Amino acid sequence: MAAAASVTGRVTWAASPMRSLGLGRRLSLPGLRLEAVTAAVNPTLSDHGNGLGRGARGSGCSGGSLVAGWGGGAAAAAAALALAPALSAMQRGSSESELAARWEAEAEAVAAAKAAAKAAAEAEAEATAETVAEQVRVDAGAAGEPKCKAGEEQPKAPAPAQPSAAEEGDTQVLQRPPPTLPPSKPKPVQGLCPHGKPRGKGRSCKRSSGHGSGENGSQRPVTVDSSKARTSLDALKISIRQLKWKEFPFGRRLPCDIYWHGVSFHDNDIFSGQVNKFPGMTEMVRKITLSRAVRTMQNLFPEEYNFYPRSWILPDEFQLFVAQVQMVKDDDPSWKPTFIVKPDGGCQGDGIYLIKDPSDIRLAGTLQSRPAVVQEYICKPLLIDKLKFDIRLYVLLKSLDPLEIYIAKDGLSRFCTEPYQEPTPKNLHHIFMHLTNYSLNIHSGNFIHSDSASTGSKRTFSSILCRLSSKGVDIKKVWSDIISLVIKTVIALTPELKVFYQSDIPTGRPGPTCFQILGFDILLMKNLKPILLEVNANPSMRIEHEHELSPGVFENVPSLVDEEVKVAVIRDTLRLMDPLKKKREN
Known part of the structure; x- marks a missing residue:
């Protein structure tokens, strides 16, 4: 399998x-x-x-x-x-x-509303990109030569001085041509990504694949802290391996994307990421x-919530439990119910037992030991x-x-x-x-x-x-x-x-x-x-x-x-x- x-x-x-x-x-x-x-x-x-x-x-x-x-x-x-x-x-x-x-x-x-909002956002992004690009051109001009007035020709840059052959004595000076440099890639301007789109929170340059990218376009896998996974560790390891994510079985100083806990989560040292437990669950x-x-x-919607058995909380509602059971028996003498008693903090079937009547001696013992729920079986x-x-x-x-x-x-x-x-x-x-x-x-x-x-x-x-x-x-x-x-x-x-x-x-x-x-x-x-x-x-x-x-x-x-x-x-x-x-x- x-x-x-x-x-x-x-x-x-x-x-x-x-x-x-x-x-x-x-x-x-x-x-x-x-x-x-x-x-x-x-x-x-x-x-x-x-x-x-x-x-x-x-x-x-x-x-x-x-x-x-x-x-x-x-x-x-x-x-x-x-x-x-x-x-x-x-x-x-x-x-x-x-x-x-x-x-x-x-x-x-x-x-339709979402589609319209998306279109408006895209149009706004394009307008922002144009505005930023125009501002970049203006800034570049301001940092270089002054602008010409209307009708004037752009002043030509003076030609570089040619060295005289008679300089440094009578020896002829041979002028070397300037070295040819490879064309450099334009550096991304502040406010724009390499593709010319505006940067911002949640906006980045899309890549062809991968969860995330580091240097040279390498993928960054999702990181999972499994140091507190306990009995779910084996299944978690298999899942992480199938997803090709990164597991940290002994924790990590840097934050992880996901923290997997085996029991309740109460860790005030985690300030980011996602944890697989809700407080109070x-x-x-x-x-x-x-x-x-x-x-x-x-009580509000009896027909909608009829999938849960009739329940009483012990010891608080013991007298109510006895009275209601007796009332039903008086109305229907043929009714012979069975009840199941479940300790409040019990698990794995611990402490669960069945009774036929509220007067069962074991129920009296439960009332004196720990809170429980009794339900119709x-x-x-x-x-x-x-x-x-x-x-x-x-x-x-x-x-x-x-x-x-x-x-x-x-x-x-x-x-x-x-x-x-x-x-x-x-x-x-x-x-x-x-x-x-x-x-x-x-x-x-x-x-x-x-x-x-x-x-x-x-x-x-x-x-x-x-x-x-x-x-x-x-x-x-x-x-x-x-x-x-x-x-x-x-x-x-x-x-x-x-x-x-x-x-x-x-x-x-x-x-x-x-x-x-x-x-x-x-x-x-x-x-x-x-x-x-x-x-x-x-x-x-x-x-x-x-x-x-x-x-x-x-x-x-x-x-x-x-x-x-x-x-x-x-x-x-x-x-x-x-x-x-x-x-x-x-």
Whole structure:
């Protein structure tokens, strides 16, 4: 399984700039496996459930390894209430075609305005060049001979004195002709580049190729500081090598273009470049904070945010949890729910357990130990080979203002290692049946390591979609629903993320720009509805797995499935964030 065919195997390396084509069309980066569905012309995010789904269904199976889910204006990113006009319009019954037509017209108007602005800028640049050139000619004349008045002839320069043959005695002096010098290239005049165009900030003489140029036209590669990459280092090294960029594994005294951190970013010594972490992201996607953010949106737009299970925060809402569960049971005696308890700071399945009733003794212990979130357990998940599985999807948050989101077109499907049964008091403790965490199931005797993308206990998500498609499932609809889930989740987090960002990197103060790869854990229900389980600020980018040689003795073995997916995500993320490419485009 070659790394070059990673994610979907649909890779074309012909470089091309991204062009905004409006709602429902792709922002095509043929060199990347990137695909975009955008409504950037609509700052109120009216694409929810309409244009967004239309665009996603139209472009969900081709292109790059990432999908640009949405690029919104600052208004949409700044306040969740910006959703209100669009959602209320949808509730009034606005049709998809009407919305799409209106947004298409807006996109064309924006494109025309941009074209006019570009033409005006080019005309202004040409006029500036002419003015500067004329000034240079005037300055050159002022430094040389004085100007003649009208009607006067230009005074001729006196002929050089000829030496007399009688000088220095009677010996004849032979005059040597002046040496012939090679024509010198005109030096660039201050204010003009060698091609006669005006210099200025962001304006430079274009070259035929290369990211940047040093002396003699040599290319300057993008520089990446990988000294703090940690577990993502192997995948990052492969990506840098494929891009022919320059890695600094031990850091660098001079600034780098990109700094790659394995965990949270808090480095006040970095004043430029780009860092792959947003300030505050780790805090924002913790289970309690995420639940509060999504629940706020559920209160405002319950139909739009029904992809997140009912949640209660412990210990603060324990009494509310008990009361609401009892109220539902009184209304429907046949309701026999199961709940899953997740510690707030837990990871890799640590501390997660299932209960059938709020009076469970383990829940009492949780109340006294650490904060947690308790959620209604999804009892009817989609099964493959009689096994429960979830999806790890990688999402690139490229920018907060404007909001730009890219979604990986492929991810990982992590399988349980014990055939699934609906929860009962007898099987609640069977973690290999109910919990899909890779870090738990790898210790099961039934865990299957495989180099195939479509078998084993860890597979590519694209292989799952292919299998569902062979059974007649509308995978474009599934993909569209997943994209909608991701976008709405990021929007719920964005207001507080901007507060964190502006606190750490205030406007006007030197500092790096940020981007981040997030890991979305998604469960498909039996009816194919996607459910958000959690969001990871630091998803594992390891491309190897542990292999047990003997009891208690492990070695790290390359995982081709992980490499196929993760290297593509990191490589295409780097290409999207290429700072020298941005300078050339500007």
